[in-house]
Amino acid sequence: MAKPEKLIENGIRLDGRKPDEIRPIKIKVGVLNRADGSCYFEFGGNKVIAAVYGPREVHPRHQQRSTSAVVRYRYNMASFSVEERKRPGPDRRSIEVSKVSREALEPVIFQEYFPRSAIDIFVEVLQADAGTRTAGINAASIALADAGIPMKSLVSACAVGKVDDTLVLDLNKDEDNYGQADMPIAMTPDGKITLLQMDGHLTRDEFKEGLEMAKKGCLEIAQLQRTALMEKYSSLIEGEANE
Amino acid sequence: MSNEIMSELRKDYIYNLMIKGEREDGRKFDEYREITIDTNVIEKAEGSARVKLGDTHVVVGVKIQTGTPFPDTPDKGVIITNLELIPLASPVFESGPPREDAIELARVVDRGIRESESIDLSKLCITPGEKVWMVFIDVHVLDDGGNIMDAASLGAIAALMTAKLPAQKFGVGEDTPVPMRDVPVAVTAVEIGGAIMLDPSLDEQSISGTKLTVISNQDGGLSGMQKSGVSPLTTEQINYIVDISIEKAKELREKFLEI
Numbered sequence: 001m002a003k004p005e006k007l008i009e010n011g012i013r014l015d016g017r018k019p020d021e022i023r024p025i026k027i028k029v030g031v032l033n034r035a036d037g038s039c040y041f042e043f044g045g046n047k048v049i050a051a052v053y054g055p056r057e058v059h060p061r062h063q064q065r066s067t068s069a070v071v072r073y074r075y076n077m078a079s080f081s082v083e084e085r086k087r088p089g090p091d092r093r094s095i096e097v098s099k100v101s102r103e104a105l106e107p108v109i110f111q112e113y114f115p116r117s118a119i120d121i122f123v124e125v126l127q128a129d130a131g132t133r134t135a136g137i138n139a140a141s142i143a144l145a146d147a148g149i150p151m152k153s154l155v156s157a158c159a160v161g162k163v164d165d166t167l168v169l170d171l172n173k174d175e176d177n178y179g180q181a182d183m184p185i186a187m188t189p190d191g192k193i194t195l196l197q198m199d200g201h202l203t204r205d206e207f208k209e210g211l212e213m214a215k216k217g218c219l220e221i222a223q224l225q226r227t228a229l230m231e232k233y234s235s236l237i238e239g240e241a242n243e
Numbered sequence: 244m245s246n247e248i249m250s251e252l253r254k255d256y257i258y259n260l261m262i263k264g265e266r267e268d269g270r271k272f273d274e275y276r277e278i279t280i281d282t283n284v285i286e287k288a289e290g291s292a293r294v295k296l297g298d299t300h301v302v303v304g305v306k307i308q309t310g311t312p313f314p315d316t317p318d319k320g321v322i323i324t325n326l327e328l329i330p331l332a333s334p335v336f337e338s339g340p341p342r343e344d345a346i347e348l349a350r351v352v353d354r355g356i357r358e359s360e361s362i363d364l365s366k367l368c369i370t371p372g373e374k375v376w377m378v379f380i381d382v383h384v385l386d387d388g389g390n391i392m393d394a395a396s397l398g399a400i401a402a403l404m405t406a407k408l409p410a411q412k413f414g415v416g417e418d419t420p421v422p423m424r425d426v427p428v429a430v431t432a433v434e435i436g437g438a439i440m441l442d443p444s445l446d447e448q449s450i451s452g453t454k455l456t457v458i459s460n461q462d463g464g465l466s467g468m469q470k471s472g473v474s475p476l477t478t479e480q481i482n483y484i485v486d487i488s489i490e491k492a493k494e495l496r497e498k499f500l501e502i
Contacts, residue, residue: 092346099343099471106473183468192475196455198468199358204489207465208482215478 003178007163015044015172022158022170022217027228029146037147039228041139044172045129050139052147055117069114073102075136077125097133104137104157104186104195110150119149130176131159137186137195142225146232154225155194157186158217160210162202167210169217183207185214189222254450261438268297268444273487275442280397280499282405290406290421294398297444298388303380303398305406307421309369309413310377320367320375324353326382326395333387351429351469352382352395355458359427359466362403366422369415376408378421389445392456396429400500426500427466428492431456432484434476439484441491455481457488461496465489 007014017023023044032038035051042048058064075098079088090098101123109119121143123136134157141155161171163179176182181200187193202210257267270276276297285291290305312319326349328336341349356362367376380402382395403421410416433443433451440447448454452474458467465485470476476484 092350095343095346096350099347100469103471103473107475188475192477193470193481194475196468196470196476196481198465199354200466201358201460202465204463204465204485207485211478211481 004174007175007178008166008168013163013168013172014174017168019166019168020213020216022220023172025221025224027142027224029142029228029232035143035147037143037145037149039139039142039146041135041142043131043135043138044170045127046125046132046135047127048123048125048132048135048139050124050136050143051122052119052140052143052149053122054119054147055114055149056120058116058118063118064116067115068111069109069117069119071102071106071109071111071119071121073098073105073121073123073140075101075123075125075133077128077132081125081128097136100195100197101133101137101140105140105144105155107192107194108141108152108155108188109144110152113150119144130171130173131184134158134170134184134186138221138225142229145229153188153190154222155186155188156218156221156225157184157195158214158221159184160214160217162200162206162210167206167213169213181206181210183210183214185211185218187215187218189219191215249446249449253446257446257450258436261435261440266440266444267446270442272438272440273491275491275495276444278397278495278499280401282401288402288406289409290402290404292398292401292405294394294401296388296390296394296397296442298386299390299394300384300386300388301391301394301398302383302385303395303402304383305402305421306379306381307406307408308377308379309374309415312368312372312375316364317372318368318375319364320362321377322353322357322362322364322380323377324349324356324380324382324399326352326384328384328387328391332384336387347469347471348392348395349382351392351456351458351467352380352399354467354469355396355427355429356380356399356403359425359458359460361400361423361425361427361460363422363424367408374415378403378406387445389443389448390431392431392454393429393442396427396458397495397499400426400428404500425460426496427458427460428496428500429456429458429467430488430491430495432488434474434480439480439487441487455484457485457492459489459492463489463493
């Protein structure tokens with residue numbers, strides 16, 4: 001698609017959203033049988049699935065830590081997830097995304113409860129539409145909780161960006177491609193920031209305003225994550241009561 | 244890089260100094276170590292710089308050659324940034340393909356140069372769709388004394404500012420300087436026990452839970468940011484780091500990167 005003349009018209013974005021509105025989110029908890037915890041997460045056009053295995057034995061053994069669990073995170077994009085086929089396997093971008101995503105989740109995991117073990121998080125992007133790393137973190141956070149990993153809180157992630165000189169929450173693909181800045185953020189519900197990246201052009205004041213905007217988006221997502229988890233487990237409990 | 248081994252005593256020492264508002268080398272929290280930048284240190288490279296930031300020592304070489312543009316940007320040149328943490332530079336670096344810390348460093352250095360639009364990529368086009376300049380920025384870390392990020396970024400921009408497009412060598416006209424229009428500077432801060440320190444030494448970096456790199460431009464705007472490390476930061480800490488980084492970047496730019 002060629003660059004649209006305007007990405008925001010009369011305060012409304014091309015996909016009909018207001019600047020501070022996130023895309024629709026759909027969450028399914030516990031979608032995989034073999035994994036200890038899993039989550040399917042749709043964030044606008046993004047479709048990602050996260051699986052958590054562990055705590056389990058560490059292979060290769062030399063990676064194990066004697067006083068805490070190692071957390072490993074693999075972010076992978078399916079070759080069919082994007083317009084032009086992506087060559088399968090890890091590239092430099094996905095290695096960086098994996099690193100920062102892992103660091104976004106590690107602060108909330110009680111790693112010291114599981115010495116000499118591994119907690120493996122696998123995130124597979126089935127369809128990408130800008131914001132895959134945030135969708136992945138949102139999914140992984142739920143999958144960790146679904147796996148019963150002790151956590152201090154959930155982590156929620158959302159990007160803020162600038163298009164047509166206006167700050168907007170949760171960029172879509174066109175806004176990402178033709179926008180002026182992109183800043184993904186992850187945080188805990190009590191406001192601790194665990195992921196912060198930025199590229200593009202922002203002034204100091206825009207940055208500060210954007211950070212507040214992203215926090216608002218993260219809180220909104222946190223609510224949805226919580227509801228999705230509650231739904232799965234409350235329906236389980238009700239099911240048992242009916243038997 | 245994260246598995247640097249440090250004694251608990253030393254950690255306590257640095258932590259206790261921090262509480263008193265001091266650092267082990269006597270610097271203020273917002274003070275950089277001594278910086279020296281020498282340019283044109285490698286004659287065979289089209290641009291080069293050697294940066295010493297305290298004990299950290301990096302050499303950046305810029306090689307420029309012609310090549311085919313990417314199909315989606317037929318009228319733009321190409322920048323490729325690479326950084327290697329070679330085993331010569333530290334006992335904890337290993338040979339083999341770059342690992343995530345090296346990839347992250349390279350990508351953040353690249354982000355600063357690319358997103359600030361410091362190089363005018365459209366001026367690197369020779370024949371649209373066929374021939375453009377390809378700029379390879381290679382960072383060689385020779386000695387890891389902490390804060391490789393800032394040393395590598397300073398080196399990359401310093402090397403680019405002295406680099407020439409080797410047009411004569413490729414038979415496409417006269418040699419010209421690389422078309423630069425901004426000077427992005429990366430400033431890295433660490434958080435230790437609630438305190439924020441700029442330009443972390445190796446030990447400070449090892450005990451800190453998190454680093455934040457802020458890349459700012461000549462106009463004081465931001466062109467890139469990266470949080471790295473496992474402990475979280477508060478909004479106040481982040482805003483403070485952004486403010487102080489913009490000022491520090493200005494200082495560094497005026498002192499070392501005058502055009």
